[in-house]
Amino acid sequence: MRIDLAAAVEWLKSRDNILILAHGNPDGDTLGGSFALLYSLEALGKRAAVKCFDEPHSKFGYLGSICSGDFAHDCVIAVDVADAALLGSGFKEMYGSKVDLCIDHHASNREFAAMTLVDPAASAACEIVLQIIRALGVKADKRIADCIYTGISTDTGCFRYANVTPRTMRMAAEMMEEGADCIRINTVMFETKTKTFIALEKLALDSLKMYFDGRCAVITVTSDMFRESGSDEREVDAIAPIPRQIEGVAVGVTMRERSDGRFKVSMRSGEEADVSEICAALGGGGHRRASGCEVAGPLEAAVKTVTDAVGKYLKENSLI
Amino acid sequence: MRIDLAAAVEWLKSRDNILILAHGNPDGDTLGGSFALLYSLEALGKRAAVKCFDEPHSKFGYLGSICSGDFAHDCVIAVDVADAALLGSGFKEMYGSKVDLCIDHHASNREFAAMTLVDPAASAACEIVLQIIRALGVKADKRIADCIYTGISTDTGCFRYANVTPRTMRMAAEMMEEGADCIRINTVMFETKTKTFIALEKLALDSLKMYFDGRCAVITVTSDMFRESGSDEREVDAIAPIPRQIEGVAVGVTMRERSDGRFKVSMRSGEEADVSEICAALGGGGHRRASGCEVAGPLEAAVKTVTDAVGKYLKENSLI
Numbered sequence: 001m002r003i004d005l006a007a008a009v010e011w012l013k014s015r016d017n018i019l020i021l022a023h024g025n026p027d028g029d030t031l032g033g034s035f036a037l038l039y040s041l042e043a044l045g046k047r048a049a050v051k052c053f054d055e056p057h058s059k060f061g062y063l064g065s066i067c068s069g070d071f072a073h074d075c076v077i078a079v080d081v082a083d084a085a086l087l088g089s090g091f092k093e094m095y096g097s098k099v100d101l102c103i104d105h106h107a108s109n110r111e112f113a114a115m116t117l118v119d120p121a122a123s124a125a126c127e128i129v130l131q132i133i134r135a136l137g138v139k140a141d142k143r144i145a146d147c148i149y150t151g152i153s154t155d156t157g158c159f160r161y162a163n164v165t166p167r168t169m170r171m172a173a174e175m176m177e178e179g180a181d182c183i184r185i186n187t188v189m190f191e192t193k194t195k196t197f198i199a200l201e202k203l204a205l206d207s208l209k210m211y212f213d214g215r216c217a218v219i220t221v222t223s224d225m226f227r228e229s230g231s232d233e234r235e236v237d238a239i240a241p242i243p244r245q246i247e248g249v250a251v252g253v254t255m256r257e258r259s260d261g262r263f264k265v266s267m268r269s270g271e272e273a274d275v276s277e278i279c280a281a282l283g284g285g286g287h288r289r290a291s292g293c294e295v296a297g298p299l300e301a302a303v304k305t306v307t308d309a310v311g312k313y314l315k316e317n318s319l320i
Numbered sequence: 321m322r323i324d325l326a327a328a329v330e331w332l333k334s335r336d337n338i339l340i341l342a343h344g345n346p347d348g349d350t351l352g353g354s355f356a357l358l359y360s361l362e363a364l365g366k367r368a369a370v371k372c373f374d375e376p377h378s379k380f381g382y383l384g385s386i387c388s389g390d391f392a393h394d395c396v397i398a399v400d401v402a403d404a405a406l407l408g409s410g411f412k413e414m415y416g417s418k419v420d421l422c423i424d425h426h427a428s429n430r431e432f433a434a435m436t437l438v439d440p441a442a443s444a445a446c447e448i449v450l451q452i453i454r455a456l457g458v459k460a461d462k463r464i465a466d467c468i469y470t471g472i473s474t475d476t477g478c479f480r481y482a483n484v485t486p487r488t489m490r491m492a493a494e495m496m497e498e499g500a501d502c503i504r505i506n507t508v509m510f511e512t513k514t515k516t517f518i519a520l521e522k523l524a525l526d527s528l529k530m531y532f533d534g535r536c537a538v539i540t541v542t543s544d545m546f547r548e549s550g551s552d553e554r555e556v557d558a559i560a561p562i563p564r565q566i567e568g569v570a571v572g573v574t575m576r577e578r579s580d581g582r583f584k585v586s587m588r589s590g591e592e593a594d595v596s597e598i599c600a601a602l603g604g605g606g607h608r609r610a611s612g613c614e615v616a617g618p619l620e621a622a623v624k625t626v627t628d629a630v631g632k633y634l635k636e637n638s639l640i
Contacts, residue, residue, distance in 0.1 A: 158478055159478055172489050192565055195534075
């Protein structure tokens with residue numbers, strides 16, 4: 001059932017012992033939104049905890065501590081989770097059918113929760129969480145400001161992407177005034193590259209291939225590259241935007257080899273293409289400008305599967 | 321003479337036939353501020369024109385047209401120009417001592433103009449220009465919004481750097497509401513890499529060397545690399561942030577070979593080092609986190625000159 005913000009806030013006020021779930025392979029928005037909600041509920045004297053199936057990257061440590069033990073709860077909230085499967089394999093089984101309220105900004109939300117609060121106009125789930133916090137009458141302190149700013153800045157590529165609205169900018173301004181450590185957050189999230197990442201980036205750039213007269217660019221990151229650079233899969237996220245940034249490219253693809261030999265595909269586009277369509281045809285999904293899917297290896301077959309799908313889309317939409 | 325915003329606005333109201341000068345090798349802020357001012361003065365029925373010693377990069381074409389012919393003027397304004405020398409060699413001679421009003425956000429402004437309006441708290445000269453436009457009673461239309469947004473976003477690395485304030489974010493929000501084409505501007509300024517740049521970036525990453533236990537990283541871009549990649553000096557600006565982004569680096573250096581065999585040095589730092597000090601010792605200058613200078617070649621000697629100065633600073637400030 002879809003509900004509105006006022007209904008979600010009323011429901012929250014009436015609840016206690018609240019388990020908050022971030023999505024698996026957690027990013028700044030799911031963690032920032034979950035912890036901001038946690039601190040706000042605690043400010044109202046409620047018991048709450050944040051759990052996540054996967055261990056967050058250490059760079060997110062300042063947001064808060066994931067509850068790793070038992071937490072006796074009366075209700076479950078999911079933040080930034082478009083589908084029960086995205087909770088992570090173990091959590092899907094455990095909590096997938098038990099989420100009372102899902103707070104999300106993905107238009108593609110599958111409404112797996114009993115109540116769903118979705119605002120696709122929000123650049124980040126954190127924009128919705130901040131509105132909830134205001135409606136709960138909680139003042140955003142520095143911790144909450146750090147969380148909300150992190151979610152908004154990471155989900156917008158630091159205010160760069162098409163999902164940014166004037167509201168996004170004003171919420172960030174407000175969080176700065178509440179003490180969010182923006183410089184440090186932006187430095188950690190956007191301006192820091194590990195030496196292993198630099199090594200991986202060089203190898204990734206070497207793998208760059210262009211298709212369809214330069215309309216599609218593909219970077220492939222293999223297990224060998226991880227070994228040679230000392231990097232790992234989590235660092236590929238920062239590679240994903242590169243192919244699309246090349247002049248003339250309508251669809252940018254980054255393919256990373258998984259330990260099981262399958263390839264995880266990240267697809268990005270500018271204004272021209274809707275990559276969620278291409279990824280849906282390959283069994284995946286996501287946003288218009290940023291989507292993903294998985295395809296079978298080996299490398300050559302995986303590249304062919306993906307470029308065939310991209311070529312078909314480009315042709316059908318008169319982009320080549 | 322330093323003047324305040326109200327005095328600058330009163331003076332502007334009383335003037336006509338106004339020549340506006342951007343700085344040489346123009347960036348988004350000097351051009352955005354100059355053209356926003358032009359459109360506002362024209363909206364008040366005044367004659368005005370923008371001139372610049374160097375031809376702007378074609379990506380700035382949407383901001384407006386530089387006046388290349390004669391423009392009979394009664395007064396001269398410089399926007400984002402900290403020193404007469406920055407007008408460019410030819411313009412320094414022609415206009416350096418004839419600027420009536422300089423609008424700038426550099427704390428280092430040399431006050432070469434008869435009247436100087438400086439606000440070092442402004443992330444961009446465009447923040448000051450927008451305040452002038454408001455005080456003039458001109459409504460920011462789409463053209464002005466594009467100009468102001470461009471100046472603010474380019475001078476803050478798209479709202480990423482330490483110079484961003486809540487005011488910066490709110491001004492950007494307002495410009496979005498006035499119709500600024502933010503997505504397209506951000507795509508052009510931050511999300512587009514030419515194929516020649518990608519080729520140059522690979523070569524530049526290959527040149528990366530670390531000094532002083534990883535506290536200083538140096539990238540050198542030689543004339544050979546320009547030839548091999550097909551890129552040119554203007555594309556090096558986007559390389560300059562890379563060395564500083566490496567984990568543990570306090571001072572990041574990018575050195576590009578000029579046609580005369582000298583090296584132009586771009587120095588960047590995070591929170592720890594004040595690179596304007598290091599560059600000043602080498603005859604250059606700039607901001608705390610972003611400065612520049614020039615040193616004599618050949619390559620090995622140039623690198624030694626720069627790393628010696630960096631090492632001295634790091635030692636004196638207990639950063640190594």
